[in-house]
Amino acid sequence: MEPERPHHEGLEARIADAIAPTIEHMGYELVRVQVSGKERPVVQIMADRVDEAPFRVEDCEAISHAVGAVLDVEDPIKGEWTLEVSSAGIDRPLTRTKDWNRFAGHLASLELVVPQDGRKRFRGIALGADAETVRLRLEDGTDASFPRGNLRRAKLVLTDALIAATAAAPPPGGAEDADGAAPDGQPYSQRN
Incomplete structure (x- = not known):
């Protein structure tokens, strides 16, 4: 069964269409693509793990490298741009x-x-x-x-009830918990 992909328009839709098959093949789902800035655009990718395991820094790195390679080939943005990959976070966008x-x-x-x-x-x-x-x-x-x-x-x-219901919430004050989980919503950046 084909995973549900979030709706995007324009440049964000072209990027989502280009990268979604790659990250899906890797075991992730696309939550959102957002492009911001004009001089040196920032391409923000939010993803979830299909297996719903905690999203880790290593997940961000793997997606960043794979997506960066796809975008280098597809070249949807002329000039220099920055790629940020993160989990959807606790107060996540509702896109699907x-x-x-x-x-x-x-x-x-x-x-x-x-x-x-x-x-x-x-x-x-x-x-x-x-x-x-x-x-x-x-x-x-x-x-x-x-x-x-x-x-x-x-x-x-973000509410106390949502925090309590989110089992993968990281401990306060650290970039990773003892198991290496990425902080919710914190991006891993790569410059291209």
Whole structure:
């Protein structure tokens, strides 16, 4: 079965299409590609392990080397750029149906492209998703559905409950735990 890939547009979509098969073959799933900056763009790659084991610094390094090689060949960005690879972190972006369903019951925020009910930003308890719609229980207690195609971004909100539910959270103050796990959301960088 083909893994669900997050929706991207433009340059980010071209990069995602180029790198996803490589990282999937390595046992990872693409969570998000984001390109920022103009003078020397930064290509940020967020990934998860398919086996849901803790994401380690070595995972970032392996993905960085493989993705860097693919992007050197594909050459989607002219000139110099920087590559950053990280885990999705505890307060991860919600980009795939499985993310919404896995973290149902936790606080999430989202921003829409086109306003719904006069608003672009919403916050509430994630109730899950399907291929077309994501659902939140809003802070006023009402349930709302949002078309996936209208999401600009969505992410989990860092709460004590989320921290407690995230078994792979690293110990405070260290880049790695005793087993070598990477800190959630901390990038491994490579310059190209």
